[in-house]
Amino acid sequence: xxxxxxxxxxxxxxxxxxxxxxxxxxxxxxxxxxxxxxxxxxxxxxxxxxxxxxxxxxxxxxxxxxxxxxxxxxxxxxxxxxxxxxxxxxxxxxxxxxxxxxxxxxxxxxxxxxxxxxxxxxxxxxxxxxxxxxxxxxxxxxxxxxx
Numbered sequence: 197x198x199x200x201x202x203x204x205x206x207x208x209x210x211x212x213x214x215x216x217x218x219x220x221x222x223x224x225x226x227x228x229x230x231x232x233x234x235x236x237x238x239x240x241x242x243x244x245x246x247x248x249x250x251x252x253x254x255x256x257x258x259x260x261x262x263x264x265x266x267x268x269x270x271x272x273x274x275x276x277x278x279x280x281x282x283x284x285x286x287x288x289x290x291x292x293x294x295x296x297x298x299x300x301x302x303x304x305x306x307x308x309x310x311x312x313x314x315x316x317x318x319x320x321x322x323x324x325x326x327x328x329x330x331x332x333x334x335x336x337x338x339x340x341x342x343x
Contacts, residue, residue, distance in 0.1 A: 218267075221255040225264040229280060232318045236285045237267070237278055240322070244269050244276070247328035250341040251275065272340030275331060288313040295333045299326035 222241065226234045244251055251269050256277075258265035267278040274290040289295060292302060292312025301322065304313035316322065335342040 218253045218255045221264055222253055222267045225255075225267060225280075228264065233280045233285050236316055236320075237280060240278060240285070240287060240316075240327070241267070241269075243322075243324055243327050244331050247331035248275075248335050248340070248342055251331075251335075269331075270338075270340075271335045271342065272338030275334040275338065275340075283317060285316045286313050287316075289330070289334055291334065291337050294337055295330060297330060299323055299329075301326055301330055 226238045226241075228234075229237065248269075248271050251271050254268040254270055255265035256268050269275045269278075276287045276289045279286045279288070286304065288305065289302075289312050291310060292305070293308065293310050295312070297312070301314050302312040304315040305311050314322070314327075332342060
């Protein structure tokens with residue numbers, strides 16, 4: 197049985213055998229947003245892929261209230277998650293507190309013990325080179341393959 201989603205009326209299979217691949221679910225999440233948040237998430241996703249050609253895309257925490265789940269990028273462990281809210285796109289780095297951030301990209305969850313986040317609001321831009329360096333730092337901290 198297929199579940200209907202907010203993917204332009206298209207159905208995606210639920211998790212488990214025969215489920216849509218994570219990259220397709222992330223594509224669907226971006227398409228369903230259809231606004232600046234989708235464009236921002238797509239841009240960040242592209243930068244993550246440029247920074248680490250071995251990155252694995254996953255989707256976690258799928259539930260009826262969020263059938264497309266949360267995009268997750270991993271290499272040697274979770275690098276970051278990409279959540280969308282009404283007023284922002286939030287990239288949370290699982291081990292962000294342990295990462296060097298000389299460009300000061302982290303602007304949220306600064307008091308968290310382990311994680312750190314980057315919140316982007318409509319009209320915000322991100323330094324692509326600094327962001328890719330941060331992703332590479334996360335890969336290194338995880339002991340991932342990187343590259």
